[in-house]
Amino acid sequence: MRPTYEERSTLLLKSFTDSALQRLARKASIEQTSTTKEASAYHAIRRWADVVLFNILERCVILTEYKRKRTITEDTVEHILKESFRYTAYTAPGIDPLPLCPSYRKEDARKRGSGRARRGRGDVAKKEIKHEEGNMGCVYLERAPLFRLLRNMINEQSPRKELRLEPAAFNLIQLVVEDVLIRILQYANYIVRETTKGPKDTSKPRRNIINGRDIDTAVTVLKECFPMLAGAPRVLFHKSEMERKPSRSSRGASSRAGERSGGGSARPARAKATAKARATGSGSARAKGKAKAKARARAKGSKR
Numbered sequence: 560m561r562p563t564y565e566e567r568s569t570l571l572l573k574s575f576t577d578s579a580l581q582r583l584a585r586k587a588s589i590e591q592t593s594t595t596k597e598a599s600a601y602h603a604i605r606r607w608a609d610v611v612l613f614n615i616l617e618r619c620v621i622l623t624e625y626k627r628k629r630t631i632t633e634d635t636v637e638h639i640l641k642e643s644f645r646y647t648a649y650t651a652p653g654i655d656p657l658p659l660c661p662s663y664r665k666e667d668a669r670k671r672g673s674g675r676a677r678r679g680r681g682d683v684a685k686k687e688i689k690h691e692e693g694n695m696g697c698v699y700l701e702r703a704p705l706f707r708l709l710r711n712m713i714n715e716q717s718p719r720k721e722l723r724l725e726p727a728a729f730n731l732i733q734l735v736v737e738d739v740l741i742r743i744l745q746y747a748n749y750i751v752r753e754t755t756k757g758p759k760d761t762s763k764p765r766r767n768i769i770n771g772r773d774i775d776t777a778v779t780v781l782k783e784c785f786p787m788l789a790g791a792p793r794v795l796f797h798k799s800e801m802e803r804k805p806s807r808s809s810r811g812a813s814s815r816a817g818e819r820s821g822g823g824s825a826r827p828a829r830a831k832a833t834a835k836a837r838a839t840g841s842g843s844a845r846a847k848g849k850a851k852a853k854a855r856a857r858a859k860g861s862k863r
Contacts, residue, residue, distance in 0.1 A: 568796035570711055571605045573704040580604055582662065582699050583737065584769070586691040587744035590684040593770035596797055600747075603771035604740060606792035607778055611739055612712055614787045615732060618643050620716040629720070631713070633727035640735065644787045652730035660697035663690035698733055705733060739785060744769070747777040 577594075580601045584592050592600040618639045619631050626635075633651070640646040663686060706729060713722050747769050755764040782788045 565796060567609070567708075567711065567793075570704065570708040571609055571795060574700060574708045575601075575605045575608055576701075577601055579699045579701070582660070582687075582691060583740055584744055585684070585687045586694070586699075587741050587748055588688050588692075589744055589748050589769050590688070591768045593768050595770075598770035598772060599797070600769050600771050600774055602795070602797055603774035604743070606795055607743065607774070607788065608736060608740060609795065610790055610792050611736055611787050612709065612732070613793075614790065615639060615644075615735070616709065616712045617716055619728075620713060620722060623722060624717065624720065630723045630725055631728050632725050633731055636728045636731050640731075644785065646735065646785070646787070648731060648735065650734075652727065652734055654726045654730075656702055656726075657698045657730055657733065658696075659701075660691070660694040660699055663687045699737060700733060702733075705729075739787065742785075743774060743777050743781060746781055747773040750777060750780075 581592070583604075584600075594601065596602075615636070616631075619635055622635055622639065623629075623631050637648060640648060706724075709724060709729065709732065713724065751766055751769060751773055752764045755766045757763075757765075778788055
């Protein structure tokens, strides 16, 4: 059974969280990102991350099935990256899970005491950028949600065959995806600085907030350098839309609670009451008022 785009949207939200994407933006020297629904930079990054993963796994699945194997190996991923996407991985991550990069907030909370004064506005972003520049050999995305997302995409590519993913291949794909997203954010930041600065070279840019339109523009320019960005992004739910939708478990819990109380849900009870009122001839006060007015009009007409 092929997964729906609602399931894919949920997995993408859990894999590429706002905190992880914010740290990737800090790695790209970005101080602020737009989080509004119309111009959300995080939503645009998730859409293009879905494109990158889909293109890589699609060719990996084709090559693995051609070799008549059931495991996507690290050699297969390296061959696809080099031959299909002109991307060379200079480091082999290995089988061991990659460590998560330490965050600046946790280290800063441990170092400073409770008596120190708060910093001014904008100072934290600059210190986070400086901190993320020193992080090497670590990753920003959680391992378990990303692995579930890759399994979902592999099942989408080959629903009949259960292909496995080697740990070394998973580590390599994670490093490649994070590297591509950081380069996209860096180029989007460069575009905003160059297009919004004044006539002088030393003037500051008028806007330092990166939005979804900047991300799309950077991807359009970088498609020639990164063929893995080829293709249109697929339909994904926005984070606000996923938060409004009740989950299946909550729906089942509400229905079970109604059954235990003996009354069921509110809609069937309301429908039963309306049908009973129509059958007995009793309705709301407004309907009764209309019926009395009609009776009075008929009585006046008969007297005349």
